[in-house]
Amino acid sequence: MITGIVGAVFVLQYFIPHWPFSKMNAWFSDWFSIVAAFAIWLGALNLMKISAQKVVGRKEDWGYALVIIFSFLLIVIPGFAGGQGYREAGTFFSWLYEWAYTPLSSTMFAILAFFVASASYRAFRARNLEASLLLIAAFFVMLGRVPVGDILTGFMPVGWRLSDLASWVMNYPQAAGQRAIMIGIALGLVSTSLRIILGIERSHLGGE
Amino acid sequence: MSERAKEILVVGLILILSIIVYLGKVGGWIGALAFSPAVSIVVIILIFLALVWMLVRTLRGQLLDRRIVFLFVALAVVLPFFMSITQEIKISPEVQQLYDALESLPPGSKVLVSFDYDPPSAPELQPMAESFLRYCLLNDLKVIIMGLWPQGPQQADLALQAALADPRVQQKNLEYGVDYVNLGFQAGNEFVIQRMGANIESMFPRDYTGSAYRDLPLVRNVKNFSNIDYAFNLSAGYPGTQEWVQVAVDRYGLWMGAGNTAVQAPMMYAYVNAGQLEGLLGGMNGAAEFELLTGLPGKGTKYMLSQSFAHMVVIAFVIIGNAAFLTSGRKKQPLGQGK
Numbered sequence: 001m002i003t004g005i006v007g008a009v010f011v012l013q014y015f016i017p018h019w020p021f022s023k024m025n026a027w028f029s030d031w032f033s034i035v036a037a038f039a040i041w042l043g044a045l046n047l048m049k050i051s052a053q054k055v056v057g058r059k060e061d062w063g064y065a066l067v068i069i070f071s072f073l074l075i076v077i078p079g080f081a082g083g084q085g086y087r088e089a090g091t092f093f094s095w096l097y098e099w100a101y102t103p104l105s106s107t108m109f110a111i112l113a114f115f116v117a118s119a120s121y122r123a124f125r126a127r128n129l130e131a132s133l134l135l136i137a138a139f140f141v142m143l144g145r146v147p148v149g150d151i152l153t154g155f156m157p158v159g160w161r162l163s164d165l166a167s168w169v170m171n172y173p174q175a176a177g178q179r180a181i182m183i184g185i186a187l188g189l190v191s192t193s194l195r196i197i198l199g200i201e202r203s204h205l206g207g208e
Numbered sequence: 209m210s211e212r213a214k215e216i217l218v219v220g221l222i223l224i225l226s227i228i229v230y231l232g233k234v235g236g237w238i239g240a241l242a243f244s245p246a247v248s249i250v251v252i253i254l255i256f257l258a259l260v261w262m263l264v265r266t267l268r269g270q271l272l273d274r275r276i277v278f279l280f281v282a283l284a285v286v287l288p289f290f291m292s293i294t295q296e297i298k299i300s301p302e303v304q305q306l307y308d309a310l311e312s313l314p315p316g317s318k319v320l321v322s323f324d325y326d327p328p329s330a331p332e333l334q335p336m337a338e339s340f341l342r343y344c345l346l347n348d349l350k351v352i353i354m355g356l357w358p359q360g361p362q363q364a365d366l367a368l369q370a371a372l373a374d375p376r377v378q379q380k381n382l383e384y385g386v387d388y389v390n391l392g393f394q395a396g397n398e399f400v401i402q403r404m405g406a407n408i409e410s411m412f413p414r415d416y417t418g419s420a421y422r423d424l425p426l427v428r429n430v431k432n433f434s435n436i437d438y439a440f441n442l443s444a445g446y447p448g449t450q451e452w453v454q455v456a457v458d459r460y461g462l463w464m465g466a467g468n469t470a471v472q473a474p475m476m477y478a479y480v481n482a483g484q485l486e487g488l489l490g491g492m493n494g495a496a497e498f499e500l501l502t503g504l505p506g507k508g509t510k511y512m513l514s515q516s517f518a519h520m521v522v523i524a525f526v527i528i529g530n531a532a533f534l535t536s537g538r539k540k541q542p543l544g545q546g547k
Contacts, residue, residue, distance in 0.1 A: 029402055029403040032396050033399060033403070033411065039395075040395060084418045085417070087365065089365075097362055098366065102327040103226070105326065105327035106327055106331055109328035109329065113281055113285065113518060114278045114281050116522065117280075117521065117525060118274045118277045118278065120525060120526050121277050121525040121528065121529040122274070124526050124530075125533045127533075138526075139523060143523065145470070145490075145519075146512065146515050146519050147296055147298065147516055148516040148519070150296065150298055167301070170474060171477060171481060174474055174477060175477040178475050182478060
């Protein structure tokens with residue numbers, strides 16, 4: 001019933017942005033922010049609970065769980081101990097963020113470059129017409145999106161250089177494909193939302 | 209040597225290298241290391257010859273180990289940091305559109321900047337954040353910062369520090385709360401945007417430093433999106449540009465542009481073409497183009513050489529892979545699994 005009322009109000013307030021729907025929209029939005037804030041805490045504490053259980057029970061890979069607990073406390077304690085200005089430049093929290101958290105996170109993301117290169121080498125094949133078209137489009141975009149593309153095709157007339165071809169691919173075939181996907185997702189979202197609002201779909205409550 | 213010993217050795221080497229780079233960055237001497245243009249060209253030729261040699265080896269039936277691919281990607285990313293050669297950067301229409309929108313804003317206009325990303329995406333988005341803020345502050349645009357990602361306001365703070373370190377910005381004697389403000393993070397994803405459309409203060413009663421919204425002269429009279437002249441969203445995923453367009457642009461008519469990671473940017477072209485987004489910076493290339501337009505070269509321009517090299521190397525390996533595929537009679541045997 002709560003899901004149905006909230007869902008219906010959010011739909012109605014879009015078309016009737018006046019009292020009482022405007023007021024109900026404000027209430028529900030504020031409640032959502034409060035619930036979301038609690039969810040962050042719930043997630044963090046749940047992670048600690050699961051990690052602590054792994055360490056205490058000496059389960060598989062418990063060493064990694066210990067690292068999670070240590071890292072969590074390492075960032076949380078300076079955060080709480082630092083008071084209101086805990087994030088200001090020069091604080092221990094700020095130093096950890098800038099020199100430990102940022103490089104480590106960026107490194108994890110940067111590893112993708114190696115995987116992409118390796119996967120492209122091993123799997124990006126001109127096996128058939130569709131794969132060949134994809135390969136050609138990838139060539140245009142990968143070279144056209146960096147300055148070296150225009151350096152290599154500098155002899156071509158303006159409008160036919162790699163950056164121009166890359167722009168054409170991005171603005172027409174690519175954008176058309178994206179629109180098709182987005183419209184498909186939107187239709188799927190509308191039908192799923194209606195099922196949830198009407199109580200037909202109850203899997204989010206743990207039911208069938 | 210055992211596998212465990214090898215792992216420990218590699219981790220040790222990475223740790224030592226990280227400490228050297230940290231000391232070099234703090235000490236400022238790492239930026240001073242640079243190859244001359246002649247040495248840079250020699251390095252490029254050597255890499256090119258090595259790739260040709262690998263293509264020839266592949267055509268002769270000797271397949272490459274995937275670790276060779278990793279090595280070349282690492283060289284393609286790292287070596288250009290030390291090269292002193294430049295590339296001509298061409299401005300794409302969507303970047304020009306964003307720049308024109310900013311240029312049309314009179315001094316004193318209020319610009320809302322939402323930092324919806326975290327450190328993993330910082331290498332791509334931080335350069336555009338820094339150059340965007342620097343441009344706004346130099347052109348007397350009032351900047352209101354917020355974040356839908358918990359780490360967003362912290363990234364904004366780092367970008368602000370970089371922008372405020374510019375001597376031309378320092379000459380303006382800008383004041384926090386009057387010329388720029390960081391409202392901090394608010395949980396709630398697109399519901400935050402929706403609520404801001406009616407009342408921004410309800411979502412940000414206090415700013416990043418703990419000051420009350422009403423005590424900040426810059427935002428005291430900013431009730432909702434109708435008081436914002438332009439918005440810019442730096443996004444690496446959900447919640448991000450898509451949610452801003454769907455809620456703030458479509459419903460409340462907010463005039464906005466976006467800066468996205470290269471992976472996410474293609475999804476936004478539909479919004480740019482439909483006029484829902486006024487300009488788009490896509491990945492590091494977008495940052496470099498924006499820096500060129502604003503005349504404020506920064507990290508985007510500096511790192512573009514690495515991106516060019518990395519793209520070239522990936523394409524070279526795709527060609528080598530296809531050469532192996534064609535010469536091996538189009539068998540479905542995966543490459544790089546041998547060793």
